[in-house]
Amino acid sequence: MVSIFPSYLAPLREALLGRAISRGLLELTVHDLRAWTHDVHQAVDDSPYGGGPGMVMRPQVWGDALDDVLAGPPARLVVPTPAGRPFTQALAREFSAEERLVFACGRYEGIDQRVLDDAARRVTVDEVSIGDYVLVGGEVAVLAIVEAVVRLLPGVLGNPRSAAEDSFSDGLLEGPAYTRPEVWRGLAVPDVLRSGNHALIDRWRRDRSLERTHRRRPDLLEALPADALDRADRAL
Numbered sequence: 390m391v392s393i394f395p396s397y398l399a400p401l402r403e404a405l406l407g408r409a410i411s412r413g414l415l416e417l418t419v420h421d422l423r424a425w426t427h428d429v430h431q432a433v434d435d436s437p438y439g440g441g442p443g444m445v446m447r448p449q450v451w452g453d454a455l456d457d458v459l460a461g462p463p464a465r466l467v468v469p470t471p472a473g474r475p476f477t478q479a480l481a482r483e484f485s486a487e488e489r490l491v492f493a494c495g496r497y498e499g500i501d502q503r504v505l506d507d508a509a510r511r512v513t514v515d516e517v518s519i520g521d522y523v524l525v526g527g528e529v530a531v532l533a534i535v536e537a538v539v540r541l542l543p544g545v546l547g548n549p550r551s552a553a554e555d556s557f558s559d560g561l562l563e564g565p566a567y568t569r570p571e572v573w574r575g576l577a578v579p580d581v582l583r584s585g586n587h588a589l590i591d592r593w594r595r596d597r598s599l600e601r602t603h604r605r606r607p608d609l610l611e612a613l614p615a616d617a618l619d620r621a622d623r624a625l
C-alpha cells in the first residue's frame with residue numbers, strides 16, 4: 390500500500406488480520422508516498438488544470454512510487470475513488486484469488502489520471518468505490534477492502550462456513566442472529582432456532598433472509614439469477 394498517511398493503515402495489523410500476518414497467511418507492506426519526493430517540502434499535490442476546487446496529486450511522485458512498488462511479482466493495482474465501480478463481495482472474492490494486490494491511497498481531489506493510465510499499460514488497474522458517499526481519502530476504503538478480501542483467504546476465519554454463508558455470498562442479506570439467554574428484556578429467541586430441526590431452521594433462516602433482502606435491498610433480488618430462488622422461496 391502507498392499512502393501519505395501510513396499510520397492510517399496501522400489497524401490492518403490488529404486482531405484477525407494481524408494474526409493472519411503473524412501466521413504467514415499474508416504479507417503487508419505500507420509505503421509513505423513522500424519517500425518518492427525530492428523537494429524540501431516533499432510536495433505531493435498541485436493545482437488542477439482547468440481550475441476548480443482543491444488539489445490533485447502529482448503524477449511524477451506517484452509514477453516513481455508505483456514503478457518501484459509494482460516491480461517484482463505481477464500485481465493488480467487497486468485505486469479507491471468515489472468515481473470507481475462498486476466494490477462488491479464478488480470483487481472481494483476475485484481480489485482474494487490474486488497473488489499480489491497494490492493499493493494506491495489518494496488524497497485531495499484524487500490522483501492525476503495519467504498515473505492510472507500509465508500503470509494500466511503494465512498491470513490491471515481497478516478503480517473501485519466502497520459506497521455512494523464521499524470520503525477524504527482512500528485509506529478508509531483500503532481498510533474496508535483489505536478486511537473484506539483477507540477474511541476470504543483460506544485459514545483466516547476460524548470457521549470456513551462463515552465466509553461461505555455470510556451476507557451477499559448467496560446474493561441475499563443475512564437474516565437475524567441470536568445467542569443466549571433464551572429471553573432477554575422480555576424478548577425471546579424464535580422457537581424454531583431451539584427446535585433442533587435443522588431442515589426447519591434452514592428454511593426459517595432462508596425466509597428471514599429473503600424477507601430482509603426484499604425489504605432493505607430489493608435490487609439484490611432483482612439481480613439474482615433466474616434459478617436462484619426455488620419454489621419454496623417464491624412461495625414466501
Ligand SMILES: N#Cc1c(-c2ccc3ccn(Cc4cccnc4)c3c2)n[nH]c1N
Pocket residue numbers: 469470471473494495496497498499500517518519520521522523524525526527528530
Ligand atoms: N473508495 C472510495 C471512496 C472515496 C475516496 C477514495 C479515495 C480518495 C482520494 C481522495 N478522495 C477525496 C475526494 C473527494 C472528492 C472527489 N474526489 C476525491 C477520495 C475519496 N470517497 N467515497 C468513496 N466511496
